[in-house]
Amino acid sequence: MNLFVSSPHAHGARPVGQVMLLVMLALLPATLAGFWHFGWPAIYLWLVTVISCAFTETLCVRLTGRKAGPALADGSAVLTGWLLALSLPPWAPWWAGVIGGAFAMVVCKHAFGGLGQNLFNPAMAARVMLLISFPVEMTQWLAPVPLGSAEAPSALGALAITFGAIPDGMTSASLLDHVRNEATQGITLSTSLTGVYDPLELSVGVRAGSMGETTALLLAGGGIFLLFMRVIGVRIPAAFLLGIALPAALAHFLAPERYLPPMAHLLAGGVMLGAFFIATDYVTSPSTPLGQWVFGLGCGLLTWIIRTWGAYPEGVAFAVLLMNAATPLIDHYTRPRIFGRTRSGRSLPPAAPKGN
Amino acid sequence: MGAPDTPLFVRLSRLLKRWGAHPEGHKYPAAGTEITAIPLPALLTLPLSQHVGAPARPVVAVGQRVLRGQLLAEAAATISAPIHAPTSGTVTGIAEVPVPHPSGLSGMAILLAPDGLDEAVEFHGADPFTLEPAEIARRVAAAGVVGLGGAAFPAAVKLSQGQRTPISTLIINGGECEPYLSCDDRLMRERAPAVVDGARIIRHTVGAGRVLIGVETNKPEAIAALREAAAGLEGIRVVPVPSRYPMGSAQQLISWLTGLEVPAEGRSADIGMLVHNVGTAVAIHRAIRFGEPFTKRVVTVTGGALRTPRNLEVCLGTPAAALVEFCGGLVDTPARLVIGGPMMGIAVNTLDLPIIKGTGGVLALSAAETGARREEGPCIRCTSCVGACPIGLLPLEMAARIRGGDLGASVDLGLKDCIGCGTCAFVCPSKIPLVQYFNHAKGELAARERSKLKQDAIRELAEARSARMEREAREKAEAAARRKAERERAKAEAAAKAAAAAAAAEKSASEENTA
């Protein structure tokens, strides 16, 4: 029996490992759809990335003199690898997954002290690092080639893609890339979007993009599952989606020829993945209720700004990183009101009792 | 929810702010058993400090025979409470014994060996409505009644407080939001008329207009019984409140029932509210109507490692072991023994501890119930604790700063507003002992405050000493100077005398010469 055991003497929380498992469960449908859309190379890339994360996590934990078992068991490393894989071009070369995974684990997580200590979302930081360092490989999208279709590479042939190079003529542009390219040539949206933009197609993933970008519907479904299971709160995803939809709607209303419709913003690119799975990362998002609204809105708004005016066609990863950087500040300035105090922290005045 | 006259916007805001937690109740089977009295043990141990405030001062001698209800120790200060003999017997000692305290340290206690005769002193009951409020408060104080909701704050202090500030609403707290405990539940079911009468006495004492009895919805029988007892009585309303921890905290209950918040640096009386626990109401009822001092209470004895959980009425001072034995003993080695409820109770490593005024439960929890003992994990900033905190604090940030040794920063974050309810630690997926961090910091800050006071006192002493030394030195120097001056004057005088004498001699010589 131990003395100095503090109350409470009962616990009612889901352990960390279970939380991570639920997130993975929510990601599963979209991932499977991604596998189906992009075939074996995508599966290999996913495997390589997850293994890279798990391996580097083990290495780091061992280096700090602890047992790797418990650290791996919480599933956070696998989840990071998973999210990173979902945000990469599905036919990216193997080394992208390996370098990205190692960067995420070593530089973004364990240099800061491991789980719960990092300041930036490891998956997104790795994604941005890869994009900046290897812009060519990181923008080679391709139209879905569903498993079993004629163009789909076989399990063996796919090895040549993941560990070699993408065969010529396979690449295609994602919607956002396409719009960006057309816009630089002065082509108006109504022309450039003809035959390319179909909300239905985008929501089921028949579009070029990364695995986690294409099946918006399944991702949103997974997100709603997490909301329902109370793994994530509603504030960040709702604010994220609002933060991108509102300015997009306003701009599209004012100049439909220049600005994409809000639906396209919501369904294309990594918004669904970002809003439900990336921005909601506990560690790197604010802890105050108001701060979570600010954070989500900021993510959405920055995404829209970068997509609309920036040099990069997709801004989710940058927006999340930028808001990660602002998280401590947001927390600092959005402390909740304490019971019995005003927002500024002064005690409430004694109220004269009402006559009865 | 039937919270009366709560503004609509407050009710709507509750949908957004869902503080608290929903621990598993575990109220049954104990809640289904009637309150049973247990036989007297061989020795009653009555700690002098069973309440908030100064320990009581013994007024009996070792070897003295006392009767039931006789005063054993008197209140030693304004905030203190007397202790009475629960039965007749002999005082066998006044000594240091282990008391229920998280430190496991000992405290002074009166040891009373019952003689089995249970002879009582004469009690003087009265009709409360003919008594002056001040007289009621005095009698409640003399009966040693303390708040039975857990804090054990002397009840009479709150009653006389009510005389200074106008009280509009009396709230009787039947929340009993702690899991496992059902002593208040049984009290309300079995002694509803006493609860209601106690409430009426308190209302009379403080001059409150209305009485709200808040009971969590998981106690429908208690609500029914109270409603029956209060039927036909003007201004007494039984209000069901949602079962949510910590609804039984006075501030949360007030806020839920009236929509008003107690100022952080004030008391509930500041907003015209007074809260008393149902057990306290019954104790006040007995103290006034029958003149009985507070010497017995209902205790829930339960837990997965106990054979037959039940509610017992026991004399104060009975060892917890006797209660457990009466309930058939343990079926299993308990993972943890707890005095009080599982959320705020204290873990102990022995059952040889007396039941005191504030003890609501004795729990023998199995390993499955405490949750497999796992080490503290890193904080993943999931903010469960932020959502759960009924006060609106940021437990994760406070704990991080305390861990880093920056107690001042944790105070800036609102450490002093923490009520220690444990909801944050309950919902923490990493099992971080948040409550211990906060208790450590609060204790450490109090210790620093004490040492600062001591240092200020010491500084004064040191300054007084150096002033004294200076004065002494000065006086010495002055005295020396005086003596020196004296000596010199004497010397000078002597010299002058000698010179005069010499001159005189010379003169006379010359006179002689001239003569």
Next chain:
Amino acid sequence: MNEWLMVLLGTALVNNVVLVKFLGLCPFMGVSRKIDSALGMSLATTFVLVLTSALTWVLEHELLAPLGLGYLRILGFILVIAATVQFVELVMKKNTPELHQVLGLYLPLITTNCAVLGIALLNAQEGAGFVPSVLYAFGSGVGFTIALILFAGLRERLALARVPAAFSGAPIGFITAGLLALAFMGFAGLTNH
């Protein structure tokens, strides 16, 4: 109007003085432990930046250029900047002692803050007009402020993190700064439209 906004945006975000141009790293690492002092420091720097860019513009265009003394630019600028900072410190000490207490150690740092000299030199090199020069300096100050305050927030959290000893202190500070710079790459191209 729009053009000026672009200058501001460009200097504050896209070509952030600290995170993209890597100027002024000394106060960036030195005065970023507390959000409050970071705020004071960055406001002071912004003030000095604007003031000195105006003064150095006058110096450049009224004295050095007419006399053909372009080669004395660095020397002259340093002289003016140092004197200005000293002056600001004196005024601050007198009028806002609290702020001075916080910044006391760091104010002289502004003298050697290469961002201040750098911006002045860049302005002179590009031969920018008076208003664009001041605007450019102001935008740089805003960028410095944003970077410093963000970084201060991050470091306040870092102070509570269980950073391995090998990384604790400056190393993790630089890693964080690097990741922050990575995030700022997202602003690239914002002013091209």
Next chain:
Amino acid sequence: MLGAILSLSLLGVSLGLVLGLAARKFRVESGGIEAELQALMPGSNCGQCGYPGCAGAAAALARGEAAVTCCPPGGKALAETLAARLGVSLDASAVAEELPRIAGVQEEICIGCTKCFKVCPTDAVLGAAKQIHVVIREACTGCAKCENTCPTGAIMLTPVPVTLQTWVWPRPAATPSPESVLAGAGAGA
């Protein structure tokens, strides 16, 4: 060349003039940090810091010679206050959390020599010649001066016993071996 020399000299002289005038106009009496520090010290002049009394320690602190942790009677609280005032960082764990100790008299061997109460800086020892001395616990700083002068070893420092009133919850033990090999307690130097 001449122009360069002239213009730079002119610039320097005029700037120097402005600064000189400003230094006069905005002159601020330098605050007595030493006095401020001395007010924070316990004031018992016990000498445990190794400086001549609290004033000496305050002076040393102001010069940056003494460590903020130099005052044992002040303990952790004083160290933190001093660190905050002087703007130096204090590793809270570095302050030895020594149990406070106070003096006590063993009646059997006390000979009533009065030496101890003559040296006590806070008058915490009471007694008279040939009488057994008593220590007032509230006034004792634990400076050990009495212990050192007592000819019979009757006065000794003992740890203050922890009571129910003074007991403090211990800080939860940190996660077992958290990065114990590579880890430092805090970061952000």
